[in-house]
Amino acid sequence: MQLWEYIVRRLVLLIPVLIGVSLLTFGISHLVPSDPARAYCGLKCPDDTLAQLKYEMHFTDEDGNDESIWNQYKWYMGLTDEDGDGIIWGDADVNENVAFQDSSFNSLEYNSGGLIDGNWGYSLSYKKPVTRVLEQAVPVTLEMSFGAILIGAPLGIFLGTLSAVYQDRPIDHISRFVAIAFVSLPIFWLALMFQYIFATKFGICDPLFGTEGGCFPLFGRKPPGSEFPNQGGAIDISNFGLSFLALIISAIAAYDMKVEGRLNRIKKPESLRDKVSVGVIAGGILVAISFILNPFDIEPIVIKEYGSTGMYTVDSLIANPVPEGRTRTDLFFQSIKHLTLPVVCLSLGTAGGLLRYMRSSLLEVLNEDYVRTARAKGLAEKTVIIKHAVRNALIPIVTILGFMLGGVLGGAVLTETIFALPGMGMAAIRAILLTDFSVIMGVTLVTSVIFLLSNLVVDIAYAWIDPRVRLG
DSSP states (O other): OOHHHHHHHHHHHHHHHHHHHHHHHHHHHHHSOOOHHHHHHOTTOOHHHHHHHHHHTTSBOTTSOBOOHHHHHHHHHTOOOTTSSSOOTTOOOTTTTTTTTTOSSOOOOOOSSOGGGTOOOEETTTTEEHHHHHHHHHHHHHHHHHHHHHHHHHHHHHHHHHHHHTTTSHHHHHHHHHHHHHHHSOHHHHHHHHHHHHSSTTSSHHHHHOOSSOSSOSSSSSOTTOOOOOSOEEEETTTHHHHHHHHHHHHHHHHHHHHTTOGGGSSSOOSHHHHHHHHHHHHHHHHHHHHHHSOOSOOOOEEEEEOOOSOHHHHHHHOSSOOTTOOHHHHHHHHHHHHHHHHHHHHHHHHHHHHHHHHHHHHHHHTSHHHHHHHHTTOOHHHIIIIIIIHHHHHHHHHHHHHHHHHHHHHHHHHHHHHTOOSHHHHHHHHHHTTOHHHHHHHHHHHHHHHHHHHHHHHHHHHHHOTTOOOO
């Protein structure tokens, strides 16, 4: 089976899975004894206004009788032919704004149709469409989750390798103890301890480094009252244009060395040509970084405009223009500083899990015949471990990483709540407390899509890494 055929088939299979997830989540959330209309309207809400609100939310019919969960699900998905044209999608909601035409109560501003029409519903707790809630929350969670994996995966693999190589020695015992501690300690407890130790005046930072109130911020994505660029920017020849050109020149020089078999001399260039090539590569990278972080004051020629990503670490580098009195470097390190504690807290569980898997996988590989053959041929132990053993031991770790993303997304709920990060975890907690069904459904579906797509990427990467695996 061709790769593109496999990808298309897996993407098509996502549809029934997501339908099943939506059915399960919608059913469970609506079986909880609650009254979202009352929560939104308030305790002193008049009975007639409350009845009208329930009708507009499809909780009741025109006569005030409760609608079945199945009918409510069909309206949520947009599977009802409300305008009678025989087509279920693109229909205008017959309940839309009707209930409040003669009422002083604010309308819910429902869009036409349901989920299949791109309408994810209206958030009662945030008082805006769910799509806008997710646009602001998803980047926060993804930024923290990817940061946790980028830190936790290398750390776990490195410690797992040390533990396997030095089996039954002190470093092995210490690594296994660390792994058990990382996996066992609750995330919320770690988060609170990190805040106390590194983000308060009672911690270790003030006496050791002379800081005031800790080394890192206690909560939030930016200092209170500060501005952060969120309007995107533009690619121009004074910024990304020149940096991209410098990177292309570096890439050409590196490719030239690779084609002629001189890439292994990049650390110790021998001939004049080698030195020139290495200088071009290093110079191009340094120039690119300087143009990104501290661009020259040149009137830009706009090539392409782009919007904000919602990830502060990325937006700080692509912001154009930069807020007055700030620099890209300042904004970037400010974002990193606010992300450090939650990312490290979330990455420890990932590192502990991967440490155990990597140790077990590498110990199995080290006992294989081809490893003993490599040693018998006189290869250095470092070469045997890194080039032959570790590379093969990493194959099953790729699969584990896909499932680790799901664990990180789950841990983000507590981490975001403790560090006051407005991501999907905090949105889910708020929606559950206020019985905001639309946000609960939106967060669940987005999380499911992320998890399923990550598994697809893992399967493709597994087949690419291990030639013995065939897609099918």
